[in-house]
């Protein structure tokens with residue numbers, strides 16, 4: 001798809017539902033005892049993959065105009081699927097579903113697309129094996145196809161070696177089915193939607209700093225869930241408005257859970273111009289409107305505990321950094337190498353093509369700014385975040401930018417282009 005520079009971004013937008021929360025809403029509803037309503041569900045490919053997997057296990061799910069009804073059959077009410085479960089491009093689906101499958105009395109097989117087949121799963125399959133699940137897969141359960149047979153699980157005392165909400169969530173889910181309590185100790189605080197939502201479903205979970213205690217339960221109670229707008233999708237417009245002169249964008253009803261707002265902390269440090277309006281709490285999650293305006297940015301250091309709070313936003317933050325005065329250093333972000341693409345390489349290669357001053361690090365990148373970007377032939381690497389980040393870069397570049405396989409944005413944000421067009425002048 002072709003992109004060209006714009007004069008400014010201006011207007012008010014409402015974003016589709018948060019991807020992490022949408023996945024969890026379907027999964028927890030599917031193992032609850034009764035009828036669940038999910039409002040503002042994200043109709044992206046990834047979340048539709050989650051729906052498809054649960055339908056294959058006999059769960060009745062009705063889709064009606066962005067709202068979903070899930071008829072849960074109880075913790076152990078899933079049926080052995082006739083076919084393999086295909087998670088498509090979704091890391092969240094495969095990793096979280098393994099936690100649930102570890103508690104079921106049947107054998108099932110998980111596959112995904114080419115990108116999923118390269119993403120490491122041992123981080124989840126190892127602790128699940130320790131709890132008693134039988135897992136098979138390429139390289140000792142590290143890569144798909146993965147076969148999992150659940151059953152009698154023991155509780156686990158698990159100290160995590162990486163900051164990952166997907167790993168944490170899979171262990172929490174398996175712990176619901178265990179015959180003794182579990183304790184999980186995080187390395188660094190990652191997104192906590194699982195803890196918040198499962199508590200609302202009636203799970204016995206206690207969080208104390210980095211420690212999470214989970215007691216097994218007999219059932220989860222059905223819920224009505226309102227999914228907030230996705231801050232990871234908002235990030236593209238936050239960045240766009242911050243770097244395109246004369247811009248002003250109001251983004252309504254965005255999820256502002258503090259485990260997800262690292263990009264806002266970065267923007268404050270960069271000297272960005274934004275304010276949060278209409279703050280409230282819905283279904284245990286903070287939400288609000290974000291009003292962003294153009295401003296002169298400066299370079300910053302982004303590392304340590306901040307990284308898990310903005311992990312999916314690094315590509316778009318790198319684009320902002322090319323327009324900031326001085327040096328931006330992003331480090332401690334090795335996890336970026338095992339996302340939909342190697343996001344360190346994808347960002348560095350593409351930004352070099354656009355003329356940015358950028359250096360690749362083993363665990364991040366260094367960017368010197370500001371530079372005037374030039375249009376280029378961009379490879380999305382079939383990675384939605386790379387495609388969207390570079391479409392924003394193209395809005396400030398001179399000349400035409402072509403982004404290969406832009407369609408991949410459908411996994412998290414199918415209406416991205418429509419919204420972008422509507423606020424572009």
Ligand SMILES: O=C(O)C1=C[C@@H](OP(=O)(O)O)[C@@H](O)[C@H](O)C1
Nearest residue numbers: 020092163164165166167311312
């Ligand atoms: O739990 C989640 O919903 C997610 C956790 C993160 O992955 P990790 O847990 O691998 O860091 C993030 O990158 C992904 O987009 C969604």
Ligand SMILES: C=C(OP(=O)(O)O)C(=O)O
Nearest residue numbers: 089090091092312339385
């Ligand atoms: C990494 C991502 O998703 P997942 O791990 O679910 O594929 C993402 O959305 O940026």
